[in-house]
Structure formats: C-alpha cells, structure tokens
Amino acid sequence: MDTNLPVSAQPRVVIVGCGFGGLRLAKELADAPVQVVVVDRNNYHNFQPLLYQVATGALEADSIAYPVRKIFAGQKNFFFRMADVKGVNSAANTLQTSIGDIKYDYLVVATGSLTNFFGIESIEKNAMQIKSIPNALNLRSYIFQNFEQALLATDPEHKQALLNIVVVGGGPTGVEISGSLAEMRNHVLPKDYPELDLKKMQIFLVEAGPALLGPMSKASQGDAKRYLDELGVKVMLNTGIKRYEEGKAYYSDTEYIPTENMVWAAGVNGAALPGVAESSVTRNKRITVNQWNRVEGETNIFAIGDVANMVTEEMPKGLPMLAPVAQQQAAHLAKNLQRIMRNEAPQDFKYFDKGVMAIVSRNKAVVDIKNIHFKGFLGWLSWLFIHLILLVGFRNRVVALVDWAFSYVSSGQALRLIIRPFNKRDVKDDKGKRAAEQAAATPEYNPTPSAVQTAPVV
Incomplete structure (x- = not known):
C-alpha cells in the first residue's frame, strides 16, 4: 500500500x-x-x-x-x-x-x-471532442487529413462532406473554435490548398438554445453572433443534432448537414x-x-x-x-x-464572480464584468492578457506570445502538420478510456456550455 x-x-x-x-x-x-x-x-x-x-x-x-x-x-x-x-x-x-x-x-x-453526449451513441462513437491535449491533436490531424482526401475525391457530395465542419454547442468552446476555423478558412487554407474551391467550405455552429454564450449578457450574445456572421460561420440556433452517422449530421429525422468533421462541444x-x-x-x-x-x-x-x-x-x-x-x-x-x-470550525465558501470572456477571432472578443460589457479590440487585448497571465510557466507564456504575434502579423497559423495521423475506426481516444468511468449521460439535451473554457477577469 x-x-x-x-x-x-x-x-x-x-x-x-x-x-x-x-x-x-x-x-x-x-x-x-x-x-x-x-x-x-x-x-x-x-x-x-x-x-x-x-x-x-x-x-x-x-x-x-x-x-x-x-x-x-x-x-x-x-x-x-x-x-x-x-x-x-x-x-x-x-x-x-x-x-x-x-x-x-x-x-x-x-x-x-x-x-456529455446525452446518450446519443452515434455521436459518442463518431464525433470529435476537445477535452484533452490528445483530443486536440487528433482533431487537428483529422481535419487536415480530410482536406488532403478532398483533393482526391471525385464524388461532389463526399468532397463537400470532407470540407464541411460542424461545431455543436454555442458556449465559449463552440464559439471560439468556430471563429478560429473561419479565420483559418479565410486566410490560411487558400494558400495551402489552391486546388480546392474553399468558397464551398462551410462552417456550421449548431446551438440547441435560442442564443450563443448562454451564461453571458445579451450584448455579448449578440456581438458574438454578429462577429461569426461576418466571418461566414453559419449559426443555427434552436437546433439540436439528433444523430451523426455515415458523414451526415442529422438535425431532424430527415434533414442533415453533410460532414466528415463534427466537433462536439455541447455539454459536460x-x-x-x-x-x-x-x-x-x-x-x-x-x-x-x-x-x-x-x-x-x-x-x-x-x-x-x-x-x-x-x-x-x-x-x-x-x-x-x-x-x-x-x-x-x-x-x-x-x-x-x-x-x-486545529479543531476549529471551518468557514463557509463565498464565490466572487470576476466575470467571463470569450474570443471569436482576431480583434474580436466579448467581455462581461458585472454589469459592464465591452468588446472588439479592447476585449481581444483583455483576453490575450488574462490568458498569458494564467498560463503556467514563463516559457509557455513567451512561446504563446510569440506564436500569437506571428499569427497576428502573418494572418496564419504555422502548425499545420499531420505528425500523428488519426483514424476514428482504430482509435477511440479518451472517450474510450473513460467509458467505464462515465455513467449514462443526462437524457435531455442541455444547451448549457462547459464554462470552464472561459477565462476569469482579474
């Protein structure tokens, strides 16, 4: 022992x-x-x-x-x-x-x-998630692998499914990854894949609730939606994904979005x-x-x-x-x-709400502090500053700052490497490892996002 x-x-x-x-x-x-x-x-x-x-x-x-x-x-x-x-x-x-x-x-x-996959087996089996570093690396490899396959695809519907990306969940995680993917589509991928007609690539953000960023203010919700619209993200509110199979994300019994890339960020x-x-x-x-x-x-x-x-x-x-x-x-x-x-009486915990923030893209973020809301470039700078402070280790802060500065100046991400190819049929990722630990999910679709992805305002 x-x-x-x-x-x-x-x-x-x-x-x-x-x-x-x-x-x-x-x-x-x-x-x-x-x-x-x-x-x-x-x-x-x-x-x-x-x-x-x-x-x-x-x-x-x-x-x-x-x-x-x-x-x-x-x-x-x-x-x-x-x-x-x-x-x-x-x-x-x-x-x-x-x-x-x-x-x-x-x-x-x-x-x-x-x-939380809400008991939808086809989504748990086929969708990607980003709760861990292995998840994130698998998702990165999988998306770029599908772009490579799209170059070879001859069937128009299959090619469209390889290009389309569906993000499920309109919380901070869903909003942030949708905005980042849109920026990559608009500024990076056309240089890497001139043979592909990337105007046909569509990014969908699907949210079961009536608004994005549910826990945040209505001003932040509206600004985030507007920013995503400007980036060309197709936001679908009051919509839930019922199942995901054979490259089709069904939002009704018969209607679906063709995609080989579905990112699940809808609940925890x-x-x-x-x-x-x-x-x-x-x-x-x-x-x-x-x-x-x-x-x-x-x-x-x-x-x-x-x-x-x-x-x-x-x-x-x-x-x-x-x-x-x-x-x-x-x-x-x-x-x-x-x-x-010391045999003394413990004291009650009282939570001090410092506020929340979410980034949508370069120069575009939303911040709520009590009854104060600000956005745009100031919100974006605040987001960068807070995240740099919270990163553990001086080296990590420096590397992140350099990478962000490079991306800002060059309008592109440099790390588009498929170092560890990912195959969903062979690897079940962390969800397979944790299947025995995670009991049956909550049956109803709860649109509340995982707020751990937001940053505190200090």
Missing part, C-alpha cells in the same frame, strides 16, 4: 486531479503541516481554455501544458503519482488506483468534467469517482458538497471545481463550472483543512 510514499506523522491530503483546482490547492498547502499527494493520469497540467488553439494549429501542445513535477519543484511536502484512479474506499480511507491503493487522511476530488458531466456516497452524486454526475466543500454523506472527503455541485441561494442549480470557481474553492479549502486539523 501507499506506492512507496514516505511514512509521515503529518496528516496526508490526497488530491485527485491536477487541473485548476487541484493545482491551486496543492500550492496553497505548501507551508501547511501536511503531506500533499497529487494523483493524475497525466504528468502535466493542461490549460484547457486554449485547447481549441492547439486543435486549429495556432499553438503547439507543449505551449499549454507544464510538467507537474516541475511546477512543484522545491515544495518539500509534495508528492506526485501518475495513475488512473479506479475508485474510493471511504470505509478504509483508501484511494484505489492502477498502481495500488493510497491511504489518505483527507481526500479531495478535483477530477473536473467529462464530455462531472467526473465523479466510484465509491463516493451515491446519495451525493447528481444526475449530471457532479458531487454535492456543502459550503465547506465537504462531500454530502462523507466526513473526510471533499470536492472542488467542475465536479463539485455547491448550491447557493443565488445559484440554486449549483455554482458554474468555471476555472475561477475551482481556484477560489481550492484556496478556501486549504485554509479550512488547516482549521479542521
């Missing part, structure tokens, strides 16, 4: 996941009298808000990822184990992993979220762990926690971030799945854990 972790007289805090919440919590506990153990299936922290830029060739993968061990170099009470987490045995206070059981005094679940589930009290797990697989982030029905298990469902008077459906929520909960929980260890 304990996978060669050193024996310590200090309490052990085991954190599952090194996303925004897990990373912040481990840092906040640096000087606490505890042993901090982080368990993650990857040995790097992934900056999810910029995954779409990896998918479209604007950034390389190592620009948005940073090694966990390097982040915590010098933190003496920190230990990392790379493993898949299988479940929790709360009676024995052990975390069950692919490398063995790990004993804990306090367990913090910071596993984030998984893509919490990544709850098996073994956590079943009474605390909601329909969308988030774990219900109290105002101290303690899991309902448990005594020493906590949850933060996307996977945590904290209900307040202001937000009866739970706090939004935003990076700032995870970070604020992590900082607060670090203090509460030390209070609990």
Whole structure:
C-alpha cells in the first residue's frame, strides 16, 4: 500500500486531479503541516481554455501544458503519482488506483468534467471532442487529413462532406473554435490548398438554445453572433443534432448537414469517482458538497471545481463550472483543512464572480464584468492578457506570445502538420478510456456550455 510514499506523522491530503483546482490547492498547502499527494493520469497540467488553439494549429501542445513535477519543484511536502484512479474506499480511507491503493487522511476530488453526449451513441462513437491535449491533436490531424482526401475525391457530395465542419454547442468552446476555423478558412487554407474551391467550405455552429454564450449578457450574445456572421460561420440556433452517422449530421429525422468533421462541444458531466456516497452524486454526475466543500454523506472527503455541485441561494442549480470557481474553492479549502486539523470550525465558501470572456477571432472578443460589457479590440487585448497571465510557466507564456504575434502579423497559423495521423475506426481516444468511468449521460439535451473554457477577469 501507499506506492512507496514516505511514512509521515503529518496528516496526508490526497488530491485527485491536477487541473485548476487541484493545482491551486496543492500550492496553497505548501507551508501547511501536511503531506500533499497529487494523483493524475497525466504528468502535466493542461490549460484547457486554449485547447481549441492547439486543435486549429495556432499553438503547439507543449505551449499549454507544464510538467507537474516541475511546477512543484522545491515544495518539500509534495508528492506526485501518475495513475488512473479506479475508485474510493471511504470505509478504509483508501484511494484505489492502477498502481495500488493510497491511504489518505483527507481526500479531495478535483477530477473536473467529462464530455456529455446525452446518450446519443452515434455521436459518442463518431464525433470529435476537445477535452484533452490528445483530443486536440487528433482533431487537428483529422481535419487536415480530410482536406488532403478532398483533393482526391471525385464524388461532389463526399468532397463537400470532407470540407464541411460542424461545431455543436454555442458556449465559449463552440464559439471560439468556430471563429478560429473561419479565420483559418479565410486566410490560411487558400494558400495551402489552391486546388480546392474553399468558397464551398462551410462552417456550421449548431446551438440547441435560442442564443450563443448562454451564461453571458445579451450584448455579448449578440456581438458574438454578429462577429461569426461576418466571418461566414453559419449559426443555427434552436437546433439540436439528433444523430451523426455515415458523414451526415442529422438535425431532424430527415434533414442533415453533410460532414466528415463534427466537433462536439455541447455539454459536460462531472467526473465523479466510484465509491463516493451515491446519495451525493447528481444526475449530471457532479458531487454535492456543502459550503465547506465537504462531500454530502462523507466526513473526510471533499470536492472542488467542475465536479463539485455547491448550491447557493443565488445559484440554486449549483455554482458554474468555471476555472475561477475551482481556484477560489481550492484556496478556501486549504485554509479550512488547516482549521479542521486545529479543531476549529471551518468557514463557509463565498464565490466572487470576476466575470467571463470569450474570443471569436482576431480583434474580436466579448467581455462581461458585472454589469459592464465591452468588446472588439479592447476585449481581444483583455483576453490575450488574462490568458498569458494564467498560463503556467514563463516559457509557455513567451512561446504563446510569440506564436500569437506571428499569427497576428502573418494572418496564419504555422502548425499545420499531420505528425500523428488519426483514424476514428482504430482509435477511440479518451472517450474510450473513460467509458467505464462515465455513467449514462443526462437524457435531455442541455444547451448549457462547459464554462470552464472561459477565462476569469482579474
């Protein structure tokens, strides 16, 4: 047991996941009298808000990822184990992993979220997603592979399907990737593929709700729609994709969009762990926690971030799945854990809403701060500044800044390489690996986007 972790007289805090919440919590506990153990299936922290830029060739993968061990170099009470987490045995206070059981005094679940396919098997099987770096790299390769195939296609309908791209979900992720793809079509692809009539290439953004960017202000919703219209993106509101098979994305029983490129960004589930009290797990697989982030029905298990469902008077459906929520909960929980260890009463968590933002394309972004809305070039500069600050590692900030500056001056992405060819028939990507972990999805189509892709305003 304990996978060669050193024996310590200090309490052990085991954190599952090194996303925004897990990373912040481990840092906040640096000087606490505890042993901090982080368990993650990857040995790097992934900056999810910029995954779409990896998918479209604007950034390389190592620009948005940073090694966990390097982040915590010098933190003496920190230990990392790379493993898949299988479940929790709360009676024995052990975390069950692919490398063995790990004993804990306090367990913090910071596993984030998984893509929700709403039980539509054909979409889960055939659509692409961008929840991880492998997802983004696969999507990038797949799109360019289809352009290469379009050069050879003789059947007009098949050629059109290879060129068309359908993005499902009008949240920040869907809006941002649609805008980035439109810019690539307008400025980059004509130079790379002069043999193709790229005027025929169509980018569709399909949203089940009545507006884009549902959680944002009406001004932001309207501005985002207008920007996408100007870029030539075909926005389809009040429309849901019912199934996706044989290169056809059906939005009714008989009507469809021909496409071999469908990106699913329409919903998320919490990544709850098996073994956590079943009474605390909601329909969308988030774990219900109290105002101290303690899991309902448990005594020493906590949850933060996307996977945590904290209900307040202001937000009866739970706090939004935003990076700032995870970070604020992590900082607060670090203090509460030390209070609990000192036999002091923990304090209630209060979320401070810093606002949200979304980028559409170069010089076009929307920002909401309380009742203040701004857009355009100022919004775009704000988006760049915030994301540069939040990136982990000085090198990543410099590389991202250089890549963005190059793209701005040259109006093109440089990373259009098919280094790792992707075949959907042979590789099921992360959704296959996580199939056993993710229970049946929420049955109804919920247009609420994954707000983790937005950035906080600081």
